[in-house]
Amino acid sequence: MSRSVLVTGGNRGIGLAIARAFADAGDKVAITYRSGEPPAGFLAVKCDITDPEQVEQAYKEIEAKHGPVEVLIANAGITKDQLLMRMSEEDFTSVIDTNLTGTYRVVKRANRGMLRAKKGRVVLISSVVGLYGGPGQANYAASKAGLVGFARSLARELGSRNITFNVVAPGFVDTDMTKALTDEQRATIVSQVPLGRYAQPEEVAATVRFLASDDASYITGAVIPVDGGLGMGH
Ligand code: NDP
Numbered sequence: 001m002s003r004s005v006l007v008t009g010g011n012r013g014i015g016l017a018i019a020r021a022f023a024d025a026g027d028k029v030a031i032t033y034r035s036g037e038p039p040a041g042f043l044a045v046k047c048d049i050t051d052p053e054q055v056e057q058a059y060k061e062i063e064a065k066h067g068p069v070e071v072l073i074a075n076a077g078i079t080k081d082q083l084l085m086r087m088s089e090e091d092f093t094s095v096i097d098t099n100l101t102g103t104y105r106v107v108k109r110a111n112r113g114m115l116r117a118k119k120g121r122v123v124l125i126s127s128v129v130g131l132y133g134g135p136g137q138a139n140y141a142a143s144k145a146g147l148v149g150f151a152r153s154l155a156r157e158l159g160s161r162n163i164t165f166n167v168v169a170p171g172f173v174d175t176d177m178t179k180a181l182t183d184e185q186r187a188t189i190v191s192q193v194p195l196g197r198y199a200q201p202e203e204v205a206a207t208v209r210f211l212a213s214d215d216a217s218y219i220t221g222a223v224i225p226v227d228g229g230l231g232m233g234h
Helices: 013-024 052-066 089-117 126-134 140-160 183-192 200-212
Strands: 004-009 030-035 043-046 069-074 120-125 163-171 223-226
Touching: 004 013, 004 043, 004 052, 013 030, 013 069, 030 052, 030 089, 052 089, 052 223, 069 089, 069 126, 089 120, 089 140, 089 163, 120 140, 120 200, 126 140, 140 163, 200 223
Parallel strands: 004 030, 004 069, 030 043, 069 120, 120 163, 163 223
Antiparallel strands: none
């Protein structure tokens, strides 16, 4: 069964690993990118999720080429870390606009087709930081915690329509996002992770693919950690 899958921010990092996992399983995979050359092997649509017009255009292109999106992975996200006293209004609102409101935009648009099809799978990429907190990450943590309330509300709203909404909360993953950390910061983080290492993007992708599979047909409103044990108990 080849499904129409959309991975936002599927051009690099965790999103690219997720896109590859679905493509390897035979699905038709669309990815969004904002600039540069997107990776080959996918339907790459240019889309900044902070712009509702670009979201609409991206969906039109995907629907014309792959049909309505049946599986949506809302992965695109940014950080703008700063201690609260130095965090500008723009640092805060731009992270919320991308990570939380951007997810609202892509989920809402995907839902149109899913409601018609009376089925759908939505996976939101949150973070261990959403529930654990992180100094200097009040904006990011608020956006990622917001995804949990968002997903759980929709799980209740649309469960009867056979659409599942789940959240994956990765810990620290080896991507461009975490390359910005200093060696000292990395060592501190690793010392707190029971498994004693960063995740590879493919380890997050495997969980995402499971949640979108038939094997996960009775899972909705869940928050699944892929964090090496970092957030245990939250
Ligand atoms: P990267 O920084 O490597 O990639 C971020 C992706 O998001 C890129 O594809 C980027 O596109 C896309 N993106 C950012 N802003 C927008 C926007 N406005 N519109 C469309 N696309 C956008 O990050 P990761 O792969 O590490 O992270 C992916 C997700 O996983 C994020 O939501 C992140 O918060 C989350 N996460 C990451 C963790 C980690 O340790 N790395 C841990 C926990 C969660 P472009 O190439 O155009 O910039």
